[in-house]
Amino acid sequence: LPRWQMNGHKRPLAVWTSATVQWTLKQKKLAELYRIPMSRPSILSGTSLLGKRALSTTSSSPKEVMLTSEQYGVKRLPFSHVSDSDIAFFEHLIPGRVITDPDELRLFNVDWLQSVRGCSKMLLRPRTAAEISEILRYCNKRKLAVNPQGGNTGLVGGSVPVFDEIIISTALMNQVISFNSVSGILVCQAGCILENLNQYLEELDFIMPLDLGAKGSCHIGGNVATNAGGLRLLRYGSLRGTVLGLEVVLADGSILNCLASLRKDNTGYDLKQLFIGSEGTLGIITAVSILCPRKPKSVNLVFLGCQSFSQVLGTFTTCKGMLGEILSAYEFMDDKCMKLVENHLKLSNPVTGNPFYILIETSGSNTVHDEEKLNNFLEHVMASGLVTDGTVATEDKKIKMLWSLRERITEALTHDGCVYKYDLSLPVERLYDLVIDTRARLGKTAKNVVGYGHLDGNLHLNITAESYSHSLLDAIEPFVYEWTAQYNGSISAEHGLGFKKKHYIQYSKPQEAVLLMQQVKAMLDPKGILNPYKTLPASS
Ligand SMILES: O=C(O)CC[C@@H](O)C(=O)O
Ligand SMILES: [Zn+2]
Incomplete structure (x- = not known):
């Protein structure tokens, strides 16, 4: 097998050809076709627009949204x-x-x-x-x-x-308070933009433990308030583990300073956990203390094509066995998602003609070692027929291009019509069955039924139609929620309940749990002024 070229960051997209495999070199074409997403212009922050969650076509003249x-x-x-x-x-x-x-x-x-x-x-x-x-x-x-x-x-x-x-x-609360390069603990205000924090840390040889498509716009406080999951969760875990402390202002104005920077602290109840994922209904997060990993010295990205979802799973199992400690992301998308990013965003698919696509990222400390491992893995999955085609990127720019195929699906969907969005946690082996069943159930009444997500057990099921229809919604709900509940899944894996999903909490939580949540809310915010109409159904 050919060895990887070793010229630091400037390495070209690796090309691998063998009797059975054709790794395609398409970076020139890709560079021409990809657009860096533009985002809605923020009138309040003068930060870079690069990489912000895109809303390019509609931001200048927003459509009239119903109240x-x-x-x-x-x-x-x-x-x-x-x-x-x-x-x-x-x-x-x-x-x-x-x-x-x-x-x-x-x-x-x-x-x-x-x-x-x-x-x-x-x-x-x-x-x-x-x-x-x-x-x-x-x-x-x-x-x-x-x-x-x-x-x-x-x-x-x-x-x-x-x-x-x-x-x-929180837009003006954008100051880093401290960073300790021995412990890797960052303390910052809630309004820091995730991507800015990551850039700040990269200069110090660290990264944020969290990464997501909206990184150019989202604030760390909002990430914590919604317990955002994202693309690195597989490696660095959820914010429930990496957030070490919070400063929160409570409904009555008192400031709860739990901004500890300790890995270990068993003094009483872990109050910060109440606010992580509470969607601003229990208090306003004003500062965050978070544990950050070292910046990996070598990052590789592989984009693969598979013939079935069981091959996606088989590749995942093999990947965990062979890439184990350097695996940092494993994402999947179906061919319908690919069509959407191709058609609506004019992105180009480097490995055409597969029903499923996988994006695998490795992050490690030894380039030679990581690439050898990756080579062995690729050789194995190709030889065993788990994977039919693929392309590999080791250079920053190409890595970003391949990531945008996955990260920009949400944006592509918004161009496809009215979107019905579901974010489910399911046993991984069941993940795609829901897409198949929903597609069969809706038939031609839906324009597209697509599935993509994170192999930590998180399916993003999205359904599009030319326009909003009540009967289509009735066909989707509660079907999707009941389907999820039968496998003890969650009706919101990472997006939260917000306004739209609060009435469905009972599909994932017992009545006693909902009641206790309502009691906690009543205790912390007796007048109910904090983000009303969100997260919990009104107490009966
Ligand atoms: O739009 C969606 O359904 C998912 C958004 C986000 O969680 C993602 O993983 O890209
Ligand atoms: Zn997601």
């Missing part, structure tokens, strides 16, 4: 309305950082998917936990509802108001 309250028939809870004296109070507290202009507010009232819309009349841009504390103390007294907002990249309607909740943006 959530009308679309879903929700009743406003009896919160106070923002008055002139409220505006004056906030102007005094954070002068020049109160937005009431309806045009400016429009972007912050609509979610990234442009599927839900609130009608907030005011957005606040605090810089410190102390300012958020003053804001919440006032809102709690006045019974004014609030909607904490990070990068507004959530997919379940959790990051925008449902009615006129005051939006509290």
Whole structure:
């Protein structure tokens, strides 16, 4: 077998040819065809647009999104309305950082998917936990509802108001507080953009333990508040393990300083876990302490084609056995996803003609060692017929190009029509069965039924149609939830419940658990001002 070329970062896309295998060199063509995604321009942050979650075609003239309250028939809870004296109070507290202009507010009232819309009349841009504390103390007294907002990249309607909740943006809370290069512990404010943090750390030879398609826009506070999973979870685990401490402002304005930077701390209940994944309903996260891994010295990416989902699974098992400690991501997508990124985003498929595609990333400390392992693995899966075709990237630019095939599926879907989005945890061996069953059930009533996701047991099932239809929704739900529940799966693996999924929590949690959650919410936020209408169904 040919050896990998060893000229550091500048290595070209590796090409492997043998009697049975044709690894295709297509980087020139790819470079011409790929576009770096552009994102919605942020009027509040002057940061780079590169790599932000894309919304390029619609960001300049957003489509008219129906008000959530009308679309879903929700009743406003009896919160106070923002008055002139409220505006004056906030102007005094954070002068020049109160937005009431309806045009400016429009972007912050609509979610990234442009599927839900609130009608907030005011957005606040605090810089410190102390300012958020003053804001919440006032809102709690006045019974004014609030909607904490990070990068507004959530997919379940959790990051925008449902009615006129005051939006509290973390965009100006973007300071790194400390980094310890011995322990690898980073402490930063909640509004730091994930990609900026990663860039900051890379210069210090570290990386964030979390990576996801929305990295160019999402805030670390929002990531923690939703317990975002993403592409590196397989290697570095969930935020429930890597987050070591939090600073949170509670509904009454008190500041809970649990910003510990300790790997081990068994003093009482682990309160930070309550706020991780609570979607801003229990408190507003203002700072995060997080454990970061060293930057891997060698990263390789393999894009493979398979004939069946059982081969995707077989390749996964082989991969864990042969690449074990250097495996950092294992993602899959079906051919329908590939068609969508090809058609709508004009990306090019380097290994055409397969029903399934796999993206495997390795991250290690020894280039020669890693590439030898990878060669052995590729030789094995090709010879055993688990994989039919593939291409390998070792250079940064090519790695990014291949990643965009997977990372930009969500964006491609938004160009395909009305999207019905499901994010399920299932036993891995069942992962794709749900796609097959849904496709059979919906027949021609759906435009596309696609499946992709993370082999940590997380299926992203997406269904598209030319336009919204109530009867199609009735055919999908509760079918998808019941199907998931029969295998003790979760109806939200990583996106959270937000506004859209809160009524389905009982498919994944017993009544006693939901009741306890409602009691916790009532204790921490007795007036219910924090991100109302989200996460939990109203207590009966
Ligand atoms: O859009 C989706 O369904 C999934 C989004 C995200 O979790 C991903 O893994 O790309
Ligand atoms: Zn995902």
